[in-house]
Amino acid sequence: MASITLFVGSVFGNAENLAEEVKKDIEQQGHSAIIAEPPTLEQVQGAENLLFISSTTGQGDIPDNLLPLILQMQSQFPMLTGKTVGVVALGDSSYGDTFCGAGRQIDTLVQELNGTVTEPRLDVDACEHFEPYEAVAPWLQKWLQHF
Numbered sequence: 621m622a623s624i625t626l627f628v629g630s631v632f633g634n635a636e637n638l639a640e641e642v643k644k645d646i647e648q649q650g651h652s653a654i655i656a657e658p659p660t661l662e663q664v665q666g667a668e669n670l671l672f673i674s675s676t677t678g679q680g681d682i683p684d685n686l687l688p689l690i691l692q693m694q695s696q697f698p699m700l701t702g703k704t705v706g707v708v709a710l711g712d713s714s715y716g717d718t719f720c721g722a723g724r725q726i727d728t729l730v731q732e733l734n735g736t737v738t739e740p741r742l743d744v745d746a747c748e749h750f751e752p753y754e755a756v757a758p759w760l761q762k763w764l765q766h767f
């Protein structure tokens with residue numbers, strides 16, 4: 621059984637709702653999951669495995685509720701060696717070059733911090749998926765197989 625901490629970046633609630641569904645799914649498969657509310661550096665350091673679920677706001681920006689943690693991680697460099705990390709990015713391809721910009725920033729950061737990325741980041745396009753969970757469910761199955 622794995623223990624997974626979810627770190628969620630959300631402005632209007634899409635990523636938050638998705639995280640609740642993902643949490644249930646993880647638990648149904650016999651693992652434990654908690655959503656870090658609010659997401660803090662201590663929770664990053666204490667997490668066995670980390671799953672980031674973040675929308676993108678502004679022009680490729682990280683939502684305000686997750687930004688302080690990401691800035692702290694960028695400045696304090698809490699190494700993620702030995703921890704499995706997943707990144708799910710919500711975005712909208714009509715934003716062009718900034719599509720899923722927050723998720724891309726987080727993905728780069730966790731790799732710099734030496735997290736173990738077993739599945740490539742999933743980018744979920746709101747233009748294709750009205751309900752993001754339909755895109756995330758198969759990705760999550762594959763990600764959980766690594767535990």
Ligand SMILES: Cc1cc2nc3c(=O)[nH]c(=O)nc-3n(C[C@H](O)[C@H](O)[C@H](O)COP(=O)(O)O)c2cc1C
Nearest residue numbers: 630631632633634635675676678680711712719720
């Ligand atoms: C003001 C605003 C700016 C956005 N900027 C981007 C962007 O730069 N890139 C992107 O891929 N999506 C962008 N989006 C789309 C959101 O990431 C997408 O709608 C997401 O599902 C919102 O999830 P949330 O409710 O958890 O914040 C933007 C949405 C809004 C309302």
